């Protein structure tokens with residue numbers, strides 16, 4: 039039986055991971071879970087899964103959960119804060135940690151889990167964006183597996199199985215195009231938060247849903263793919279594919295292409311990462327090709343969706359630039375969700391931060407420096423926009 043922890047258990051990926059566990063009786067033992075402040079969801083998780091360890095980032099929420107456990111006589115050790123997240127990511131008993139917190143907050147627990155020799159099922163793309171070079175190098179040195187959960191990267195990972203990565207010519211990263219595919223910049227001027235949260239194919243957490251609407255999600259995924267598969271940016275092509283059936287493709291040196299297809303259901307890549315290398319349980323719906331009848335492809339419009347262009351720029355620039363871009367994006371998305379800025383301002387804020395922090399490009403790439411610059415960029419963006 040595999041023993042695991044889920045960081046971000048109350049989120050979209052976390053809850054879908056719980057469903058994978060539900061549908062795999064006797065295969066997994068859930069030992070640790072974390073959340074930020076979703077107390078009610080955490081109570082439900084405790085009642086159903088009775089994990090041994092738990093952490094709430096928010097201290098007050100941790101206290102509430104502790105009271106609940108005492109009252110209902112659950113024998114669970116409750117931690118809080120970043121130290122708590124790290125504790126759950128590094129539990130001695132676990133084999134694998136599924137990291138599904140949102141944002142670069144996942145970086146420290148991911149690094150700690152690698153140091154503790156735990157395999158990682160990684161949904162938290164921001165961690166790879168801000169420090170992919172350090173994360174992948176350390177995982178390699180420690181012999182720890184980084185198993186992608188992001189559907190595109192899982193698709194690439196699957197398409198690479200049994201092939202020599204040296205014969206990889208190109209990664210074709212598919213994108214649904216989000217809710218505003220085909221729109222002009224003018225049409226995007228006054229769009230509302232609700233419109234941006236209305237993704238056509240996927241149901242996800244708010245932050246990634248806004249990232250999908252700006253195409254920053256694809257930008258983050260380009261950088262994620264660069265680090266996961268050691269692929270030059272010139273050899274990563276983004277392809278808009280509105281049906282979200284082909285989750286990504288790999289082209290080999292002989293120009294042969296291998297794609298992974300499936301319904302738009304995150305439980306598929308989650309289950310693959312947790313069970314790697316075997317395929318089990320019919321978790322998602324089969325695709326009916328008669329019903330779909332056609333698949334479409336387009337070039338992304340990076341003049342309108344400027345975040346994608348900025349991400350290629352940040353990735354190619356390397357060093358701490360992806361961390362600068364990511365911090366500005368995290369703050370800008372939050373400001374947009376709180377109706378403090380317009381949709382199109384997101385890309386302007388990111389670009390401004392990338393220009394302003396260019397002088398920090400000599401910063402040595404270490405975890406501490408990445409966290410330091412992340413804090414500085416957040417402060418800068420917040421000061422300028424509130």
Ligand code: NDP
Nearest residue numbers: 046048049050051073074075076095139140161162242243
């Ligand atoms: P959600 O917003 O739905 O969930 C985020 C989880 O992280 C929740 O458990 C939340 O706890 C916790 N969390 C939020 N902020 C903090 C914090 N400051 N400290 C500790 N924990 C925190 O996000 P998603 O599940 O949508 O996404 C998670 C990650 O997976 C992201 O990096 C995203 O890009 C990636 N991903 C998501 C996909 C999806 O389909 N959703 C697809 C591919 C990748 P609480 O509930 O208490 O707030």
Ligand code: MG
Nearest residue numbers: 188189190259
């Ligand atoms: Mg994805």
